[in-house]
Amino acid sequence: MSSNGIRDRVAVVGMGCTPFGEHWDRSADDLLLDATRECLAATPALAAEDVDAYWLGTLGSGQSGMTLSRPLSLDYKPVTRVENYCATGSEAFRNACYAVASGAYDRVMAVGVEKLKDSGFSGLLRSDPPGDGTAPELSLTAPAAFSLLDPAYCDRYGVDPAAMREAMTHVAWKNHANGALNPKAQFRSVVSKEKIERAPLVAGRLGVFDCSGVSDGAACALIVRAEDALRYTDRPMYVKGLSLVAGPARGAMDPGYDYTTFPEVVHAAADAYRQAGISDPRSQISLAEVHDCFTPTEVVLMEDLGFAERGQAWKDVLDGAFQLDGRLPVNPDGGLKSFGHPVGASGLRMLYECWLQFRGEAGDRQLADLRLGLTHNLGGRPGGCVSFVSVVGPEPG
Amino acid sequence: MSPSPYGIVSYAAYLPRHRLQCEELGTALGIKAGRGARIAASFDEDSTTMGVEAARRALPGRGAPEALYFATTSPAYLDKTNAAALHAALGLPHEAFAADLAGSARSGIAALRAACLGGGLAVLSDVRTGRPGSADERDGGDGAAAFLFGAADEAVAEIVAHTAATAEFLDRWRVPENRAGEQWEERFGLERYLPLIEDAGQRALKAAGTGQPDHVLLVSPNAAVRKRATKLFPARLSVSGSPLGHTGAADAGLALADALDRVGADETILLLSAADGCDAVLLRTTDRLPAARQPEPVAGQLAAGRPVSYTTYLTWRGWLDREPPRRPEPDRPASPPSARGERWKFGFTGSRCENCGFVHLPPARVCKECGAVDAMTPVALAGARGTVATYTVDRLAYSPSPPLIDAVVDFDGGGRCTLEIADGAADQLAVGTRVEPVFRRLHTAGGVHNYFWKARLTARTAADVSSREGTG
Numbered sequence: 001m002s003s004n005g006i007r008d009r010v011a012v013v014g015m016g017c018t019p020f021g022e023h024w025d026r027s028a029d030d031l032l033l034d035a036t037r038e039c040l041a042a043t044p045a046l047a048a049e050d051v052d053a054y055w056l057g058t059l060g061s062g063q064s065g066m067t068l069s070r071p072l073s074l075d076y077k078p079v080t081r082v083e084n085y086c087a088t089g090s091e092a093f094r095n096a097c098y099a100v101a102s103g104a105y106d107r108v109m110a111v112g113v114e115k116l117k118d119s120g121f122s123g124l125l126r127s128d129p130p131g132d133g134t135a136p137e138l139s140l141t142a143p144a145a146f147s148l149l150d151p152a153y154c155d156r157y158g159v160d161p162a163a164m165r166e167a168m169t170h171v172a173w174k175n176h177a178n179g180a181l182n183p184k185a186q187f188r189s190v191v192s193k194e195k196i197e198r199a200p201l202v203a204g205r206l207g208v209f210d211c212s213g214v215s216d217g218a219a220c221a222l223i224v225r226a227e228d229a230l231r232y233t234d235r236p237m238y239v240k241g242l243s244l245v246a247g248p249a250r251g252a253m254d255p256g257y258d259y260t261t262f263p264e265v266v267h268a269a270a271d272a273y274r275q276a277g278i279s280d281p282r283s284q285i286s287l288a289e290v291h292d293c294f295t296p297t298e299v300v301l302m303e304d305l306g307f308a309e310r311g312q313a314w315k316d317v318l319d320g321a322f323q324l325d326g327r328l329p330v331n332p333d334g335g336l337k338s339f340g341h342p343v344g345a346s347g348l349r350m351l352y353e354c355w356l357q358f359r360g361e362a363g364d365r366q367l368a369d370l371r372l373g374l375t376h377n378l379g380g381r382p383g384g385c386v387s388f389v390s391v392v393g394p395e396p397g
Numbered sequence: 398m399s400p401s402p403y404g405i406v407s408y409a410a411y412l413p414r415h416r417l418q419c420e421e422l423g424t425a426l427g428i429k430a431g432r433g434a435r436i437a438a439s440f441d442e443d444s445t446t447m448g449v450e451a452a453r454r455a456l457p458g459r460g461a462p463e464a465l466y467f468a469t470t471s472p473a474y475l476d477k478t479n480a481a482a483l484h485a486a487l488g489l490p491h492e493a494f495a496a497d498l499a500g501s502a503r504s505g506i507a508a509l510r511a512a513c514l515g516g517g518l519a520v521l522s523d524v525r526t527g528r529p530g531s532a533d534e535r536d537g538g539d540g541a542a543a544f545l546f547g548a549a550d551e552a553v554a555e556i557v558a559h560t561a562a563t564a565e566f567l568d569r570w571r572v573p574e575n576r577a578g579e580q581w582e583e584r585f586g587l588e589r590y591l592p593l594i595e596d597a598g599q600r601a602l603k604a605a606g607t608g609q610p611d612h613v614l615l616v617s618p619n620a621a622v623r624k625r626a627t628k629l630f631p632a633r634l635s636v637s638g639s640p641l642g643h644t645g646a647a648d649a650g651l652a653l654a655d656a657l658d659r660v661g662a663d664e665t666i667l668l669l670s671a672a673d674g675c676d677a678v679l680l681r682t683t684d685r686l687p688a689a690r691q692p693e694p695v696a697g698q699l700a701a702g703r704p705v706s707y708t709t710y711l712t713w714r715g716w717l718d719r720e721p722p723r724r725p726e727p728d729r730p731a732s733p734p735s736a737r738g739e740r741w742k743f744g745f746t747g748s749r750c751e752n753c754g755f756v757h758l759p760p761a762r763v764c765k766e767c768g769a770v771d772a773m774t775p776v777a778l779a780g781a782r783g784t785v786a787t788y789t790v791d792r793l794a795y796s797p798s799p800p801l802i803d804a805v806v807d808f809d810g811g812g813r814c815t816l817e818i819a820d821g822a823a824d825q826l827a828v829g830t831r832v833e834p835v836f837r838r839l840h841t842a843g844g845v846h847n848y849f850w851k852a853r854l855t856a857r858t859a860a861d862v863s864s865r866e867g868t869g
Contacts, residue, residue, distance in 0.1 A: 122723045123793055132738045133730030133839065133847040134759065136815035140803050141724070144791030148805065152787040155828045204789040250765040252815060253757055255807040259787050383805075383815075 003243065005275030006101040008396045011229035011236040012221045014043030017352040020217035020340030021186040028061040028115040029071035031218035035345075036072060036111060039220050045232045046222065052105035053078040057092030057112040058344035059085065060127055068111055083344075085379020086293065087244070088112060089219065090347030090388035094242050096223050106224060112349075113218040114342035123214060124343070136252075137381065143211050145381035146294040147204030152259035153296065157311035165197065165205060167314035168295035172196045172209045172337060174323050175292060179334025181365040186213040186340030210295040215340030219348035221355075226396060235359045237351075240372065241275030241391040243268040249384025257383065264387035265304035265378065273306075276372070276391035281306040282328060285391070286370040287357055289350035291378040292335040302330070305376060305389070324365060332357065332365050347388060350375035358394035370394065403516045404552025405680070409454030409691040410542045410654040411447050411522075412641065412698040413438040414820045415705040419535055425707045426530045436641050437705055438524045438539035439820055440713040440798040441837040441851070444469035445479045448522035449486040449836040451541035453779070454691060455518070456487065459545055464494040464517030468508035470645040471524045472499040473838070473846055475573070482848060483520060485743035486836045488777060498646075502569075502618045502672035505646035509678065512546040513556050519544045523645030526714045528577045532620055538642035542650030553686040554657060556678060557665070558604040562597045563674035564589060569618040576715065580620070587621035591629070593675040594622075598630050598667060601677035609633050610667040610679065612660055616648040617671035630669060635660075640695050651695060653680075658694035662686050693856070701856075703821070713798060724795040729843030740775065745834050745850045747812055748773035756812035776812070778834065782855060783808040785830040790823050797840050806832055806852050819851035831855045 016039030018031050026034070040048055056068040056079055065079025084091040089112030096110035119125050123141055131138070137145070150168070154161050173193050179185035191209060199207030222232070229236035247264040251257035269281070278284045290305065292298035302313035307328055308321070316322070322330035333339050333353035336346060354373035356362045377388040416434040423430030438447060448467055456462075465487075467480035480495035489495070498504040498511070505521040512519035522541035527533025549555055568586035571578035580586075594615070602610065613632040616639045617623055626638030639648050640655040649670040656666050662684040670676045711717035740746040741759045748760035751774055755766035758778065763770050788804035795801075802818040804826065818826065819835050832852035839847040 119725075120723075121725055125725060128728070130728070130731030130734060132734040132742050133727070134738070134742050134849045136803060136817075138727060139791075139794055139796070139801060139817065139839070140789075140815070141791055141793045143793060144789045144801070144803060147789040147791075148787045151789075151828055155787075200792075201790075202793050203791045248765055252805075253761075253765055253813050254755075255786065255811070255813045257813075259805070 003271050003275065005241055006097060007240050007275055008226050008238050009101045010097045010223050011226045011238045012351065012355060013224050013229050013232035013236050014039045014046070014222035015220065015352050015355045016042070017184060017219040017349055018217050019184040020213070020215040020342055020345070020349070022117045023216040024117065026216065028067070028113050031115065031216060032068055032071050032111060032113050035113070035218035035220045036109065039109070039222055043222055043232055046107065049075070051077070051107050051109045051222070053099055053108045054080070055092040055096040055099070055108065055110045056081045057083065057088040057110070057347070058114060059083055059088050060125065061113055061115045061344065084386050086291070086343050087347055087377040087379040087386050087388045088344040089349070090375065090377040090390065091244065093221055093348055093351060094244055094388065096221070097239055097242060100223050100225055106228065108223045109220055110223060110348060111218065111220040112345040112347060114344040115216050116214050116342060117216050141203060142381065143206050143294055144203035146297050147206045148259050148382055149296040149300055150205055153300065156258050156260045159314055164314055167299055167317045168210055169193050169196045170317050171292065171295040171298045175331050175335040175337035178324060178332050178365060179338025181363065182334050182339060185334040185338050186215045187334070187338040206294055212293045212336035213338065213340035215342045217340060217342035217345045217349070219345040219352050221348055221351060235394065237355050237358055237392050237394060238396050239390065240393050241272035243271035243275065244386065244388045245271070246386045247384050252383035259382050261300060262304050262378065262382065262385060262387060264385050265301060265376065268387040268389040269305050272389040272391050278372070278391065285328060285372050285374050287332055287354065287367055288328060288330045288374040288376065289333065289335070289353050290330055290376040292331055292337050293341065293378070298330070301376060305374070324367065329367055332362070332367060347375065347377040350377065351390070351392065354392050401513050401556045402549055403513055403546040404549040404555040405544050406547035406551045406553060407455050407459055407545045407689065408543065408553070408654050408657055409451050410540060410651055410695045410698065411450035411454060412436055412540045412695065413442055413447065414702050415439055416702040417705055417707060417710045421707045422535065428530055430535050435535060436538045436540060436702070437710055441819060441839065442524070443473045443838050443846070444471045444522040444524055444541070445473045445482050446836050446838055446848070447539065447541035448483050448520040448543070451522065451543040452483060452487055452518060452520050454693070455543040455545050459547070461489050462493060462516070462518040462545060464512065464515060465489065466496060466498055466508035466511045466517060466519045468498045468504040468519070468521045468646040469523050470499070470501055470504065472497060482743060485739055488744045488746070502645050502648060502670070503676065505649045506670050506676040506678070509544065509649070510559065512544065516546050519546065521647040521650035523647040525643060525645050526576055529711060529716055531577065532580070533578060536620065536642045538644045540641060540644050540647050540651050542647055542654045544650065551685070552683055553689045554666070554680045554682045557681050558601045559676065559678040560597050560600040560604060561674065561676050562593045564593055583619055583621040586619040590617065590619060590622050590671045590675065594629055594669055594671050597675040597677040598669055601667060601679045605679050607665060611664040612656055612666045613669065614638070614652040614656055614666060615669045615671070616652050618643055619671065622671050630667070632667070634664070641699060654691065655695040657682070657686065658690055658696065709798070722793060722795055722799055724793060726795055727840055727842050727847070729845040730847045742849055744777060745779040746775050746777045749776040749811070754811065756808070758812045758814040778808055778812055779850065781808045781810065781834065783832050783852065785826060785828055785832060786813070787828060788818070788826050802826070804832065804852055816850060816852040819853040822854050825854060
């Protein structure tokens with residue numbers, strides 16, 4: 001298999017992101033307009049009509065490219081709607097990057113949006129084709145599916161369930177503390193560890209604070225050829241590696257799979273690292289935005305992405321390795337946990353944090369000496385999922 | 398009548414695990430409801446699923462029956478044959494006949510007669526309910542029994558004679574749109590039934606040319622008849638009624654299964670069922686019986702079980718309309734995919750790769766292990782045992798009886814599947830817990846019942862746990 005990558009061939013020269021949250025007074029149309037206008041306003045060298053093409057990601061807030069072209073009144077531009085579960089926003093970005101790298105277009109915008117809070121229900125809703133009623137994902141909710149990681153991880157590595165609970169609590173506490181420093185986050189307050197552990201149970205040992213926010217929001221990125229980047233901004237963000245894998249959904253059928261890892265993430269990370277020339281992610285990556293849909297997910301991801309040894313992530317989490325002042329800050333913007341998770345927008349929101357951090361615009365959560373950033377986005381559940389990994393950096397070469 | 402060429406070659410009963418404590422019922426309603434417990438089908442059980450469980454227990458080691466007669470007063474569907482779902486869940490060949498005999502307690506006798514006359518499997522199953530505080534609620538029961546009729550020379554019990562008496566009078570009745578049945582003054586029915594019981598019973602004995610039977614079983618939807626069950630017709634050794642309260646069309650079957658659990662070889666059993674007349678079936682057990690009794694006797698199943706609260710029971714039966722989780726109800730299962738996947742959905746049949754042996758649940762065309770395409774053999778796992786790899790309690794998910802409990806189950810001999818755990822028991826689940834598949838109704842959406850398999854803690858696991866609880 002060849003995966004040649006497009007290292008340093010495209011760059012992000014503008015981004016936009018709405019605050020995430022329960023926007024009872026904003027429609028998906030409003031959110032799309034707000035995010036794209038913010039992006040264009042921050043890129044004065046480029047007018048709306050200069051955008052050659054769009055890739056729009058949304059899980060369920062609309063169908064077809066008209067979900068974007070209608071509210072923005074685009075003049076007969078190519079707009080492609082993509083969907084790839086919770087990695088939908090990253091998928092829009094990935095396809096937009098390839099469109100520019102191919103030479104087909106010079107300026108492409110990737111947009112992601114989700115309007116979750118109009119449904120009247122808690123959590124994510126599924127929209128499945130008619131079936132025979134036997135698929136477990138039809139009944140089991142996302143928190144329940146990811147809660148399977150917890151007892152399996154404890155069992156596999158002999159971790160005291162109390163220690164694992166502490167690690168999960170630490171992830172929630174950290175991401176809430178980070179979100180408290182982020183004016184666009186859905187949840188902007190520090191939450192005590194006692195409160196996290198006393199929260200009503202949702203699934204398994206996961207309480208409300210172990211789950212990502214259910215939110216409305218939109219985010220977008222303007223992508224141009226790397227050699228053109230400085231025409232639009234003095235601080236572009238270069239794409240070093242892009243990887244997406246869709247798993248065979250083997251784990252759900254394979255007694256050899258032990259629910260302590262996402263093989264899809266391991267594969268996506270290896271591919272992206274190879275494209276970006278990364279041999280030691282722990283030392284080469286300066287910040288990571290990962291798919292912390294539920295707290296045990298973030299623990300397991302630290303191992304799958306190579307940030308921690310197998311069976312050790314829970315310890316590294318408790319040691320503070322992934323805090324703002326740790327050796328590898330993870331989810332400095334608060335993550336899905338506290339920034340919120342409007343599905344189609346989340347992958348782009350992760351890139352938005354890298355963008356702000358590289359530009360020194362991250363305010364109170366600003367990190368120093370940044371070289372490479374990683375975003376990781378996942379859709380599906382343990383046993384079968386899609387996984388996206390990108391590596392981005394502030395400098396070419 | 399002439400002796401049938403067919404006899405009962407195997408039998409089994411299925412009693413659901415839940416027990417409603419009458420004392421709690423009485424306290425909740427402020428009435429005298431006595432002590433004791435009522436056997437209650439779980440929210441995910443109906444006459445079809447319980448019938449499947451009884452039939453699965455009766456069939457092992459036997460050839461597939463050529464006919465299946467399914468009797469119930471609580472059919473899960475009308476206009477659609479429920480016996481077809483049993484047929485599919487049991488994996489019977491498509492040449493087999495399958496039909497419902499639905500509507501009244503007498504349907505149970507009808508199924509037994511049909512199977513006795515032409516061979517085949519009689520499945521008697523019922524979920525009996527009544528208004529809160531009613532006698533049907535307190536004194537009824539849920540359960541199923543199955544009898545396989547085969548060559549008389551292999552029988553554990555032969556049918557020596559059966560007689561019938563039919564009479565039209567209003568004793569127990571229910572219009573189809575009602576869930577709760579009606580009862581005329583029960584002493585009126587008693588007066589009507591007494592001569593019918595005597596007549597049918599004596600004619601059966603006369604036809605067989607025998608005197609007093611060794612055992613008499615007397616069942617009836619009429620409570621006054623049930624109260625006097627042990628006094629109305631004499632027997633040499635034992636007289637008994639329904640073992641668990643009136644169970645509708647299953648009552649005669651459960652009484653017979655209970656008797657076959659305990660009577661000796663070469664003894665006669667006179668089964669009397671007083672329902673809109675009276676049917677008498679005279680059986681003689683053979684010397685094959687002691688070695689061929691069902692592995693889990695009715696009495697043992699009765700003694701087991703776990704309590705269910707009265708409010709939960711009322712919710713299960715639809716008498717209490719509780720606030721559901723803030724989640725959408727599931728879609729109704731679609732007919733074409735359900736039909737395409739019949740062997741999977743109803744028979745829990747996956748596929749095993751002919752090249753490398755990897756088992757796929759649900760069946761797949763491309764092997765997950767070796768990539769071989771269309772090189773699969775069906776593998777039925779309904780009778781398999783498995784081990785819990787990991788599990789969770791989902792308090793957010795839609796369920797007719799939250800919370801929903803799911804486990805990843807690894808089956809002995811290969812195959813993994815995520816299944817809902819049946820009959821609660823979240824407190825007894827652990828990585829490594831042993832489970833077995835059971836056929837259940839996951840939910841009903843848009844008027845369509847979603848039948849599929851769940852996993853239940855094996856009897857051994859459950860017994861181990863209850864004995865641990867017992868020793869504190």
